[in-house]
Amino acid sequence: MTIVxxxxxxxxxxxxLGLPERGSLPVLDRxxxxxxxxxxxxxxxxxxxxxxxxFIPGGSGDLPESIPREHTFCQHVLDTSGPVTTSDATxxxxxxxxxxxxxxxxxxxxxxxxxxxxxxTVIGAFCVFDTRTREFDAAxxxxxxxxxAWAQRELLAEAESGRARAAQTALLPDRPLRIxxxxxxxxxxxxxxxGGDYFDYGADGHVLHAGLADVMGKGTAAALLGSSxxxxxxxxxxxxxxxxxxxxxxxRAETQLADELDRSGAFVTVFxxxxxxxxxxxxxADAGFGLALLLRATGERERLTGDxxxxxxxRRERREHQVELLPGDRLVCVSDGVxxxxxxxxxxxxxxxxxxxxxxxxxxxxTILGLATERPPLDDVTVIIVQRHP
Amino acid sequence: xFEIGVDRVEGATVLxxxxxxxxxxxxxxxxAVTTALHAGDQLVVIDLAGLAFIDSSGLGALAGAQRIAHAxxxxxxxxxxxxxxxxxxxxxxxxxxxxxxxxxDAALDAR
Numbered sequence: 001m002t003i004v005x006x007x008x009x010x011x012x013x014x015x016x017l018g019l020p021e022r023g024s025l026p027v028l029d030r031x032x033x034x035x036x037x038x039x040x041x042x043x044x045x046x047x048x049x050x051x052x053x054x055f056i057p058g059g060s061g062d063l064p065e066s067i068p069r070e071h072t073f074c075q076h077v078l079d080t081s082g083p084v085t086t087s088d089a090t091x092x093x094x095x096x097x098x099x100x101x102x103x104x105x106x107x108x109x110x111x112x113x114x115x116x117x118x119x120x121t122v123i124g125a126f127c128v129f130d131t132r133t134r135e136f137d138a139a140x141x142x143x144x145x146x147x148x149a150w151a152q153r154e155l156l157a158e159a160e161s162g163r164a165r166a167a168q169t170a171l172l173p174d175r176p177l178r179i180x181x182x183x184x185x186x187x188x189x190x191x192x193x194x195g196g197d198y199f200d201y202g203a204d205g206h207v208l209h210a211g212l213a214d215v216m217g218k219g220t221a222a223a224l225l226g227s228s229x230x231x232x233x234x235x236x237x238x239x240x241x242x243x244x245x246x247x248x249x250x251x252r253a254e255t256q257l258a259d260e261l262d263r264s265g266a267f268v269t270v271f272x273x274x275x276x277x278x279x280x281x282x283x284x285a286d287a288g289f290g291l292a293l294l295l296r297a298t299g300e301r302e303r304l305t306g307d308x309x310x311x312x313x314x315r316r317e318r319r320e321h322q323v324e325l326l327p328g329d330r331l332v333c334v335s336d337g338v339x340x341x342x343x344x345x346x347x348x349x350x351x352x353x354x355x356x357x358x359x360x361x362x363x364x365x366x367t368i369l370g371l372a373t374e375r376p377p378l379d380d381v382t383v384i385i386v387q388r389h390p
Numbered sequence: 391x392f393e394i395g396v397d398r399v400e401g402a403t404v405l406x407x408x409x410x411x412x413x414x415x416x417x418x419x420x421x422a423v424t425t426a427l428h429a430g431d432q433l434v435v436i437d438l439a440g441l442a443f444i445d446s447s448g449l450g451a452l453a454g455a456q457r458i459a460h461a462x463x464x465x466x467x468x469x470x471x472x473x474x475x476x477x478x479x480x481x482x483x484x485x486x487x488x489x490x491x492x493x494x495d496a497a498l499d500a501r
Contacts, residue, residue, distance in 0.1 A: 015412060051391045051409075216450035216482075265420075265454050269446075269482055290481030309483045313453055336446055336481070346473050379445060 006078075006121065012375060013117045014050050017156070019057045027154045028058020031126075035147050036060045039140065041128045046115070046151050047074045048124035057155070061129075071099050073107075074125040077114040081122055083145070085111040088133040100129075109134035111141075113148035115155055126151040176362070179203050180277040181327070184210050185361040186384035188335075189372040197335045197380035198230050204241035210384050211237075211272040212289065212333050216310060225260055229268050232256045240274050246285035247318040254287075254311040254318075261312030268311040271333050273386065275325070280388060282331065285320050287311050291336060293349055297328025297390065301353055304331065328390040332356050334368070337379035341371040361385040394422045395440075402433040402498055408440035411448030419448070423455040427464050434459065435497045438490075439470030444478050453484055467497040 019025070028046045035044040043061025047054045054074055055066040069075050073095060076084045088108045089095035100107045112127035126148040136144065176185040184201045201210035211233060215226050232253040240249050250270060254261075261267065271289035275282040286292065288310035294302040308318045325331070332352055342351040356364040365383045372381045392415035395406035403426040411419055426434045436455070438444075444452075452468065459466035469491035471479065479485040491497040 015410065015414070019414065053391060214446060216446040216453075265450070267450050267453060288482035288484065290483065305483075307483055307486065309487060310453075313457070313484075313487065336478075339477070346477050348477075 009119075009375075010049055010121050010123055011051060013119070013121055013123055014048060017048075017117075017123070019048060019055075019155075024056065024058045025154070026058075028151060029060060030058075031147055031151045031154065032058055032060035035126075035128055035144070038143065038147075039128055039136070041109075041130045041134075044126075044128045046124060046126050046155065047072065048115075048155075049074075049078070049122075054124075058151070073098065073100075073110040073129075074112050074127060077112050077125045078122055081114055081116075083111065083113050083141075084125075085136070087135050105131040107131060111136060111144060113145060115148065115152040117156060124155070177201060177203060177208065179206060179208055181389045182208060182275060182277040182387065183361065183389065184208060184384065184386050185365060186210065186382070187365050187369060188380055188382040189337075189369045190380050197337070197382040198226060198233070199335075199382050199384055200230075200234055200237070201384065202237070204238065206277045207241040207274060208277060208386075209237055209240050209272070209274045210333075210386055211270065212335060212382055212384055213268055213270040214289070214335055214380075216267040216269060225257075225264055225266055225268075228257060228260050229253075233270070233272070240272070246272055246274065246283055246320040248320075250285050250287050250308075250311065250318045257311065267309075267313050269336075270311060273331070273333075275386065280325050281322055282325050282386070283320055283322050285318055287318060288313075289333075291338070291348070292331060292333040293352060294323065294325075295330045295332060295353060295357060297326060301349060303349060325386075325388040327388055329388050330356065330361070331386040332364075333384045333386075335380060335382040337372070337381035338368060338383070340379065341368070341375060341381065356385065361387055392418065394419065396422070396426070398431075399435075399494075399498060401431055402435055403429060403431045404435045404437055404494060404498075406437045406440055410443040410445075411441055411451065412443070412445045413447035416447045416451040419451050420454060423451075423466075424458060427455075427459055427462050427466070431464070433498070434464060434466045435494060436466070436468045437470045437494050437497075438468055438472070438475050441472065441475055444475045446478075446482075449478055449482060449484060452479075453487060456487055467491055467500065469494055469497040 032044040045056050045059035045063055052069050053066045054069050054072045086092040089101045090106055095101050107129050109130035112125040114122040115124040116122050198213040269288040271286050271292050273284040286306040287308050290305050292304040339345040355367050368383050392409040397404040468488050471490050
């Protein structure tokens, strides 16, 4: 497991939030406007750390779009994780060499509060500046910290409300399924933002089905599309267990989603399988998903893919493939969020195999999803394991 | 962190996205490609060498760009993908659609 530095963790959280890099959020502009008026300062800003820069998703006054991190007052909230202030920056060794302090007129007064995500990582600051020397009294400091708390809430709100919406539409299976000597186990660790992984599994008599899909594109449009994808895939699943060709199944879903996919300019990757637990034949189709492995009991590893593109890209015939599972064989399918958790994504098959092979299905899934708690995932992380038990 | 450089070489526009092409930057990327495709050049090349990371939204934006290019009859070529970017294209079978070139020169010369 990799140890994640504070900077890396911060960067991941900032990426997850998906804030606009240009322009600003009106609600943050408003909070800054209130601060400017309340404290009679020329400028106030919400700042967010992004690699070696600090960008400004909300502010009031004469502010740049972004500033190199080492030129900011705000970098100091990272060291203290608490409020930082100076009444006269021109004689404060922490700040006196900053370009804004050497400028004319110089920034003399600064008060900044750290903005933290729920995991405790500082991602930015809420601050006020003045060209005059200033001293805030206790009441002003208290008022300022209230505004900072508000700014923090708003900064995180969009990501969280998106997540809540996705949770409402997701009716994911919650326990392993066992039929004869076959089983399916699957789970999803949701990212802070709207990741939009969809997975489902179930059975009809002795035939089981499992599928994983990912909307390529995030935000509200993708979240809304996600529930249509869910409907299209689940709606026709009975035909699959009754024997419908999986290539045709994907084509049918694509036709059904065509208008919405066109309108949103999004694509959907899908891996869908169906297995007859009496004949032990497993059928599958892949629309640009590409992340399924067959781990043979004999120690061999095969990638189960096709050459079909994601849904919505190019309408064309899609192909079903077949494979026979022998006792002890396992099929593992992961979502692309997993690529972001392994040391070297190019060698993901080796990484997934080394995590799955020595463990039971449930343990393996725990381990893979455990990586996601260590590193905040940029995307949902989903794992499905189908096994024909020995 | 994301930005796009624009270069003009022998009647072609070369776009150089730098940083992380993700859901946060996919919109800006799409705008830049659309502008380039409508600029009247014979060819648009997207040099991916400066991309540190691409996620599925970024891939979606690349595939969308290819689709706009097809519709407008302007050839669009991509090149310079790093290991991570190439892996993402291969897994989704988008390499088949995007047909990536190794270098900018190769993409320009293929005319």
